Amino acid sequence: MRDGHVVTGVDNVNPYYSVQLKRDRLNVLDWINGGSGRFVFHEQDICDYQALTQIFRDCRPDCVVNLAAQAGVRYSITDPFAYQKANLEGFLNVLECCRHVSAPRLVYASSSSVYGGNKVLPFSERQSVDHPVSLYAATKKANELMAHSYSHLYNLQTIGLRFFTVYGPWYRPDMALYLFSDALTQGHPIKLFNYGDMQRDFTYIDDVVEGVVRCITGSSFDRYEIFNIGNSKSERLLDVIDILSSAFGIRPLLECLPMQDGDVHATWASIDRLHAKTGYETTTTIQIGIPRFVEWYKSYVLPK
Numbered sequence: 001m002r003d004g005h006v007v008t009g010v011d012n013v014n015p016y017y018s019v020q021l022k023r024d025r026l027n028v029l030d031w032i033n034g035g036s037g038r039f040v041f042h043e044q045d046i047c048d049y050q051a052l053t054q055i056f057r058d059c060r061p062d063c064v065v066n067l068a069a070q071a072g073v074r075y076s077i078t079d080p081f082a083y084q085k086a087n088l089e090g091f092l093n094v095l096e097c098c099r100h101v102s103a104p105r106l107v108y109a110s111s112s113s114v115y116g117g118n119k120v121l122p123f124s125e126r127q128s129v130d131h132p133v134s135l136y137a138a139t140k141k142a143n144e145l146m147a148h149s150y151s152h153l154y155n156l157q158t159i160g161l162r163f164f165t166v167y168g169p170w171y172r173p174d175m176a177l178y179l180f181s182d183a184l185t186q187g188h189p190i191k192l193f194n195y196g197d198m199q200r201d202f203t204y205i206d207d208v209v210e211g212v213v214r215c216i217t218g219s220s221f222d223r224y225e226i227f228n229i230g231n232s233k234s235e236r237l238l239d240v241i242d243i244l245s246s247a248f249g250i251r252p253l254l255e256c257l258p259m260q261d262g263d264v265h266a267t268w269a270s271i272d273r274l275h276a277k278t279g280y281e282t283t284t285t286i287q288i289g290i291p292r293f294v295e296w297y298k299s300y301v302l303p304k
Contacts, residue, residue: 001032001033001036001038001039002032004038005038006037006038006039006040006059007038007039007040008040008041008042008055008059008061009029009039009040009041009042010041010042010044010046010052010055010068011041011043011044011068012043012044012045012046013043016070016071016072016075017172017173017174018173021170021173024170024300025170026041028170029041040059042055045090046066046068046086046090046091046093046094047085047086047089047090047093048093049093049096049097052093052094052097053096053097053100055097056097056098056100056101056103057101060101061101061103062103062104062105063103063104063105063106063107063216064094064097064098064103064105064106064107065106065107065108065212065216066091066094066106066107066108066109067108067109068086068090068094069086069087069090069091069109069139069140070082070083070085070086070087070136071136071172072136072174073113073134073136073137073262073263074260074261074262074263075136075174076134076135076136076139076262077134077135077261077262080135083135083136083139084139087136087139087140087142087143088139088142088143088146091108091143091146092146094106094108095146095147095150095156098150098156099150099154099156103156104156104157105156105157105158105159105216106147106150106156106157106158106159107158107159107161107212107215107216108143108147108158108159108160108161109140109160109161109163110140110141110143110144110160110161110162110163110226111136111137111140111162111163112162112163112164112165112201112228112230112267112269113132113134113136113137113140113264114129114132114137114140114141114144114162115127115129115162115264115267116129116131116132116133116137116264117131117133117264121234121266121268122201122232122234122268122269122270123162123228123267123268123269123270124228124270124272124273125162125226125227125228125270125273129141129144133262133263133264134261134262136262137262143160144160144226147160147224148224151223151224152224155223156223157221157223157224157225158223158224158225159215159221159225159226159227160225160226160227161211161212161215161227161228161229162226162227162228162229162230162269163203163208163229163230164200164201164202164203164228164229164230164231164267164268164269165200165201165202165203165230165267166203166204166205166208167202167203167204167205167289167290167293168204168205168206168289168292168293168296169205169292169293169296169300170205170296170300171205171293176200176237176240177202177240177244177290177293178297179191180241180244180252181244181248181293181294181297181301182301183252183253184244184245184248184250184252185248185250185301185302187253188253189252189253189254189255190241190252190253190254190255191255191257192237192238192241192254192255192256192257193257193258193259193260193263194257194258194259194263194265195256195257195258196237196238196254196256197265198236198237198265198266199234199235199236199237199265199266199267199268200234200235200237200240200266200267201230201231201232201233201234201235201267201268201269202231202235202240202286202289203229203230203231203269203282204231204282204284204288204289204292206283206284207229207231207282207283207284208229210280210282211227211229211274211278211280212229214274214278214279214280215227215278218277218278220277220278221277225277227271227273227274227277228269228270228271228273228274229269229271229274229280230267230268230269230271230282231269231282231284231285231286232268232269232270232271232282233268233285234266234267234268235286239286240286240290241254243286243287243290243291244290244294247290247291247294248294
């Protein structure tokens with residue numbers, strides 16, 4: 001929007017997590033828009049093919065960015081059909097709409113979860129991802145295959161982005177740093193799975209957005225692309241908790257538990273391919289990003 005583009009947003013604002021948080025995000029976008037007409041929002045479900053088709057016909061997008069999905073590894077064990085509907089049926093609807101309005105490019109969210117139990121670190125796009133350990137990961141791998149078929153059949157350029165543990169202001173309340181912050185500020189123990197022996201590639205939201213924008217605007221892509229977007233560093237969960245608790249000024253209580261079904265021990269992104277294509281690099285370490293998240297949490301969550 002700040003570059004003068006018109007952005008059309010589509011979201012069903014479902015109650016998987018706080019609807020109020022989603023409404024407040026939209027309010028921020030309205031404030032950025034400032035009455036310019038550069039942001040148009042449709043409260044609509046991508047699983048409603050007819051409604052989505054009409055939106056595509058009305059806006060005739062130059063590029064489509066699909067970040068819509070039923071997220072969450074653990075919830076996919078509880079409600080698998082929600083993943084079938086949103087991540088498979090919904091994604092197919094997006095592909096079909098791109099096809100029928102001749103959208104030149106689709107950038108879409110895959111996930112680091114597709115790497116499953118891969119032991120070779122860092123994760124590279126060249127590695128096999130044929131053995132997912134959760135249904136969520138399986139649907140994301142399916143998205144990559146579906147995109148490939150549409151690239152081949154209909155000349156739609158597709159760029160899949162495997163996001164690695166995104167965090168920062170305004171992010172989901174079911175994610176680790178948010179849950180840890182809730183526990184810290186409420187005096188509850190932080191639950192550490194695999195007895196704390198976990199590593200994650202934590203990627204700050206601004207770095208993720210930079211990667212997405214480069215994939216929207218870049219010109220050196222093949223017809224079908226897959227890229228990792230991560231911080232290119234695997235952090236010990238205990239180190240992350242140390243930084244988080246220091247930012248709050250609260251001594252943490254820890255509850256060590258066994259590994260959960262569908263979870264993995266470590267993630268770590270190689271971003272060499274995206275760097276080679278776009279010059280992409282991350283700039284936000286956890287020492288910078290976590291205190292920024294805590295500042296937002298204190299201003300948005302704690303007053304409530």
